Amino acid sequence: MTTLLAVEALTKRFGGLVAVNKVDFEISSGSITAIIGPNGAGKTTLFNLIGGSIRPDEGKVTLEGRDITGWKPFSVARGGITRTFQTTALFEELPVWVNLVIGHRMRTRSGLFDALLYTPRARREKKETTREVMEVLGFTGLAEYADMPAGTLPQEAQKRLAIAVALIGKPKLVLLDEPTGGVGLEETDGIITLIDKIRASGVTVCVIEHKMRMIMNLADYIIALNFGIKIADGDPQSVCQDPSVIEAYLGECIA
Amino acid sequence: MKKYGKWAFYLLLIVIVALIPLYLNRSKSGKYTIQVLTMAMIWAIATLSLNLILGYTGQASLAHGAFLGIGAYAFGIFVERVGINIWPALILASLITAFLGMLVGLPSLRTKGPYFAIVTLCFNVIVFKVFENWTWLSGGLRGQKVTMPSYLEARWARYYVVLGFLILAILIERQIVKSLLGSSFIAIRSNENLSEAVGINSFRTKLLSFTVSCFMVGLAGGLFAMEKGSLDYTITNYMYSFYLLIYLLIGGAATLAGPVVGTVGLYFLLDKIKGIGEWRYFIFGLILIVVIIYFPRGIVGGAKQFWEWAKKKYYRTGEVLE
Amino acid sequence: MSFFLNQMVIGIQLGSQYVLVALGLTLIFGILDISHFAHGHMYMIGAYLLYIVMVLGGVNYWLALVICMAALSIAGVVVERAVYRPLRGQPHINSFIAAIGLILVLETLVRGIQPDALRVPKPIDKNFSFLGINMEVQRLIVIVGAIVFIILLQVFIKRTRLGTAIEAMSQDREGAALVGINVNRMSALTFAIATALAAVAAVFMAPLAFVSPEMGSVLVLKAFVIVVIGGLGSMKGAILGGYLLGILEALAIAYISSAYKDVFAFGVLIIILAIWPTGIFGGRD
Numbered sequence: 109m110t111t112l113l114a115v116e117a118l119t120k121r122f123g124g125l126v127a128v129n130k131v132d133f134e135i136s137s138g139s140i141t142a143i144i145g146p147n148g149a150g151k152t153t154l155f156n157l158i159g160g161s162i163r164p165d166e167g168k169v170t171l172e173g174r175d176i177t178g179w180k181p182f183s184v185a186r187g188g189i190t191r192t193f194q195t196t197a198l199f200e201e202l203p204v205w206v207n208l209v210i211g212h213r214m215r216t217r218s219g220l221f222d223a224l225l226y227t228p229r230a231r232r233e234k235k236e237t238t239r240e241v242m243e244v245l246g247f248t249g250l251a252e253y254a255d256m257p258a259g260t261l262p263q264e265a266q267k268r269l270a271i272a273v274a275l276i277g278k279p280k281l282v283l284l285d286e287p288t289g290g291v292g293l294e295e296t297d298g299i300i301t302l303i304d305k306i307r308a309s310g311v312t313v314c315v316i317e318h319k320m321r322m323i324m325n326l327a328d329y330i331i332a333l334n335f336g337i338k339i340a341d342g343d344p345q346s347v348c349q350d351p352s353v354i355e356a357y358l359g360e361c362i363a
Numbered sequence: 364m365k366k367y368g369k370w371a372f373y374l375l376l377i378v379i380v381a382l383i384p385l386y387l388n389r390s391k392s393g394k395y396t397i398q399v400l401t402m403a404m405i406w407a408i409a410t411l412s413l414n415l416i417l418g419y420t421g422q423a424s425l426a427h428g429a430f431l432g433i434g435a436y437a438f439g440i441f442v443e444r445v446g447i448n449i450w451p452a453l454i455l456a457s458l459i460t461a462f463l464g465m466l467v468g469l470p471s472l473r474t475k476g477p478y479f480a481i482v483t484l485c486f487n488v489i490v491f492k493v494f495e496n497w498t499w500l501s502g503g504l505r506g507q508k509v510t511m512p513s514y515l516e517a518r519w520a521r522y523y524v525v526l527g528f529l530i531l532a533i534l535i536e537r538q539i540v541k542s543l544l545g546s547s548f549i550a551i552r553s554n555e556n557l558s559e560a561v562g563i564n565s566f567r568t569k570l571l572s573f574t575v576s577c578f579m580v581g582l583a584g585g586l587f588a589m590e591k592g593s594l595d596y597t598i599t600n601y602m603y604s605f606y607l608l609i610y611l612l613i614g615g616a617a618t619l620a621g622p623v624v625g626t627v628g629l630y631f632l633l634d635k636i637k638g639i640g641e642w643r644y645f646i647f648g649l650i651l652i653v654v655i656i657y658f659p660r661g662i663v664g665g666a667k668q669f670w671e672w673a674k675k676k677y678y679r680t681g682e683v684l685e
Numbered sequence: 686m687s688f689f690l691n692q693m694v695i696g697i698q699l700g701s702q703y704v705l706v707a708l709g710l711t712l713i714f715g716i717l718d719i720s721h722f723a724h725g726h727m728y729m730i731g732a733y734l735l736y737i738v739m740v741l742g743g744v745n746y747w748l749a750l751v752i753c754m755a756a757l758s759i760a761g762v763v764v765e766r767a768v769y770r771p772l773r774g775q776p777h778i779n780s781f782i783a784a785i786g787l788i789l790v791l792e793t794l795v796r797g798i799q800p801d802a803l804r805v806p807k808p809i810d811k812n813f814s815f816l817g818i819n820m821e822v823q824r825l826i827v828i829v830g831a832i833v834f835i836i837l838l839q840v841f842i843k844r845t846r847l848g849t850a851i852e853a854m855s856q857d858r859e860g861a862a863l864v865g866i867n868v869n870r871m872s873a874l875t876f877a878i879a880t881a882l883a884a885v886a887a888v889f890m891a892p893l894a895f896v897s898p899e900m901g902s903v904l905v906l907k908a909f910v911i912v913v914i915g916g917l918g919s920m921k922g923a924i925l926g927g928y929l930l931g932i933l934e935a936l937a938i939a940y941i942s943s944a945y946k947d948v949f950a951f952g953v954l955i956i957i958l959a960i961w962p963t964g965i966f967g968g969r970d
Contacts, residue, residue: 185560213563488948645794
């Protein structure tokens with residue numbers, strides 16, 4: 109397996125607090141990697157650092173060997189990493205399908221003159237976008253909601269839509285921040301199936317998750333954080349038996 | 364079939380609006396009304412421009428009064444002092460306004476929300492003070508004369524010119540907001556952080572929207588100078604930025620009909636109650652507060668909402684009947 | 686040298702009114718997330734109220750100060766209740782537009798009743814001389830009075846239960862609601878305090894200038910400049926920024942040109958925001 113994303117000695121301080129402290133890891137192509145850790149362990153900060161919404165103080169992030177440290181979020185997205193947010197971020201007042209059109213925007217190039225003159229490129233890209241939107245609606249099972257404003261969807265469908273918006277841009281790697289947070293137990297299964305499908309379609313997944321049972325079955329590789337420091341990493345079995353992980357989780361880890 | 368009906372409706376509307384001067388031109392008060400309507404349509408173009416950056420892109424520019432003035436003066440100076448034909452002068456004036464808009468946007472669009480509103484308002488005050496003090500540029504209170512060619516002397520002639528540009532402005536805005544580029548604009552209004560996370564360069568997109576918006580308001584400025592025949596520095600007053608905001612919000616932001624309905628309606632109304640002088644702005648202010656509290660989507664937005672609601676209600680009853 | 690000192694004192698005095706107005710704005714912004722653009726017009730109402738109470742009613746200046754503060758804090762609560770509270774939770778731009786509506790209403794109302802600018806006599810119509818500084822006693826009243834009220838505000842915020850609740854809310858609105866701070870009461874209180882501060886500024890400044898319907902419009906813009914530079918919601922920033930702008934402006938008037946004194950303040954803001962898009966002292970995004 110080849111390395112898709114490499115994080116080296118990544119560090120971020122907020123005032124006196126070191127939110128992420130010299131974290132190293134690699135994500136290999138086609139895998140599902142999970143980042144676990146108690147609240148305030150620096151998981152979301154880590155995503156923000158990779159995604160470019162905050163700049164690291166030290167360290168390096170490379171995607172397929174290309175240094176993307178300190179890139180702006182939109183460049184990171186165009187470079188091949190899209191993400192979802194912990195507090196499900198959507199274009200709430202816009203219909204589901206428009207959310208997806210926006211997500212697909214980075215695959216299209218038409219600008220002002222294409223819009224004004226309705227050039228062949230504008231026409232082609234509009235068709236292409238429509239096709240992609242239909243496909244992703246089917247893939248994520250959101251077709252029935254297509255015309256509803258995103259904010260009016262049930263919680264679980266909103267989570268799936270956030271994933272769909274991230275996917276339609278055809279990333280190499282998708283970062284999912286608690287994709288099952290605030291979702292009922294039965295509905296969690298649907299999202300797990302979706303994540304499996306995403307991997308099967310060739311997109312590498314990195315996921316922040318609290319539900320240990322879910323992670324054990326889903327992930328190929330686990331990275332455990334505590335107080336901004338990587339305390340363990342490896343396959344689910346070995347991370348689960350790691351004493352520092354058990355300590356951090358108060359023995360919550362049951363496989 | 365439904366689509367043809369819509370276009371037929373628009374065509375009918377244009378024909379009616381085009382016929383209005385024929386009726387009004389017969390009396391003296393009618394001729395005056397033509398002038399009022401022409402001016403209302405010019406303001407409507409300006410409101411449409413604000414709609415692009417505020418209604419669709421979500422950035423509350425309070426500098427559009429200044430840009431209107433800049434467009435008007437650029438046009439006036441090109442025609443009067445440089446001696447260019449009015450049509451290329453109109454395009455040049457719009458281009459200059461767009462260019463200045465881009466220059467202003469470069470620093471100011473880095474800020475967000477209320478910061479942007481305040482920065483642009485400050486810019487407007489600066490422009491106003493500059494025009495007030497630089498009499499070599501603005502002509503001070505004496506102003507800048509703008510001579511029109513003889514074929515534009517009749518009021519109805521200018522009415523048709525402005526009507527043409529209004530239709531053009533609506534079409535341009537429609538083309539943009541229905542396009543993929545338009546979806547980027549709307550994305551930024553809805554959630555700027557998420558837009559960035561899905562690969563939209565929000566700064567560049569906002570700058571484009573602002574520049575196009577300034578082009579349109581520059582055009583409105585040029586037409587304003589054409590209609591008025593003379594300019595003074597008060598045209599750059601920031602109160603005009605407020606008025607544009609009011610026209611837009613009462614009409615309905617982020618709709619295509621809203622800016623036109625709001626502007627023409629309110630401008631016409633304000634002219635009708637001219638007799639009460641300053642007090643009409645008292646009423647104006649009260650209406651604004653009531654509208655923003657109870658009808659935040661404006662006249663057209665509210666009507667659309669009502670239409671959707673009625674349609675749903677109708678369909679639901681239909682389902683029950685089946 | 687004495688010319689320079691004179692200008693400095695004038696600057697501090699200008700700054701005093703900016704601080705009083707900007708403090709109210711920054712409180713309202715920090716706690717309620719409202720760009721209360723009509724704040725300058727509340728200030729204007731305060732000046733007219735002083736005219737009514739003192740000139741027409743014949744009340745003593747200091748008693749008039751208390752009356753104006755009380756009346757204006759009630760007016761502030763009314764504005765909050767009638768205009769801003771129904772807009773809570775809606776996009777930021779909506780309350781901003783309501784504020785513009787309020788500006789139109791207040792300004793045309795006053796102009797409709799009394800179109801001419803008015804004058805308010807100085808309570809102590811004397812000059813004083815000190816270290817080559819020679820100016821009206823009223824300027825001294827503005828400077829000292831502003832300091833007194835700034836200290837009073839700080840004491841209130843730091844030492845009383847209500848004050849600490851306000852501060853907590855300005856730092857974390859949702860958190861404050863969670864620990865059971867009554868949001869409605871707090872926003873009414875904030876408006877009362879902010880508008881009373883505007884009344885203080887108006888009562889102090891009115892004897893030094895004309896009282897006119899548009900006296901508040903440029904002032905509020907400058908206060909916003911200060912609030913933005915100082916960081917939205919930061920009281921320290923508002924105090925520092927207010928005095929700084931006052932001094933810079935007085936020096937600019939003395940040494941550059943008075944025609945461009947407003948251009949100066951707003952130009953500085955644009956440059957600063959171009960470098961630090963959320964103000965020098967950070968503040969909320």
